[in-house]
Amino acid sequence: MPFKKHFRKYRKSNHPSLIVGDDGRAYDFIGLTHSPYSGGHKCHELSSNPDPRDPRKSYLRRELRSDSHHSFRKPIPGWRLGKADEAYVDSFVSGKRRKKN
Numbered sequence: 001m002p003f004k005k006h007f008r009k010y011r012k013s014n015h016p017s018l019i020v021g022d023d024g025r026a027y028d029f030i031g032l033t034h035s036p037y038s039g040g041h042k043c044h045e046l047s048s049n050p051d052p053r054d055p056r057k058s059y060l061r062r063e064l065r066s067d068s069h070h071s072f073r074k075p076i077p078g079w080r081l082g083k084a085d086e087a088y089v090d091s092f093v094s095g096k097r098r099k100k101n
Contacts (some may be wrong), residue, residue, distance in 0.1 A: 002008070005081060005089065007032070007050060009073040016076060018060065020093050022056075026068050044092075047084040051076075060089070064096040069076040 003021060010029070021028030032037045034056050036043055043059035050058060083090065 005080040005086075006062050007076040009076065010065070010067070011071050011073060014081070018050075018071070018081065018089065019075075020064070020089065026066050027072060028064060028066050029072075030064060030092075033058065033061060044088060046082065048082045050079040050080060050081055052080075057078070059062070060085075062092070064093060 004020050005014050006020055008027075008029075009015070010031070013031070016032045017029040018032060019027045019029050031038070032050070032059050033043060034063060036045065036057075038059075038061045041062060046058045048058075048093060057086055
C-alpha cells in the first residue's frame, strides 16, 4: 500500500507540515507557511489552503526535511492537499530524493 500524505504539527516549530514519507523511525516532511518567502527563499503557492477554515493563501517551503516520529503531533483531521498541488509535491519529492542518494 503506498504512503498516504497527510498533515501534522511539527512540535519544534508548532507549525503544520506535510508528511510525504516514513522510513519507520522518521518522517520526511515539507513545512507549510502563509509567507511567500521563507529563509530568503521563494515558497511554492498552493492552489487552495489545506485548512478548510482558513481563507488565507498557503505556501509550501521548497525544502525536504526529515525528523523522528516523536517530533510530530497526531494527524490534523480535515486538512487536504488540492489535486493540482499533489503533482507538484510528487515531482518535488522525487527530485529531492534522487539528489540525496
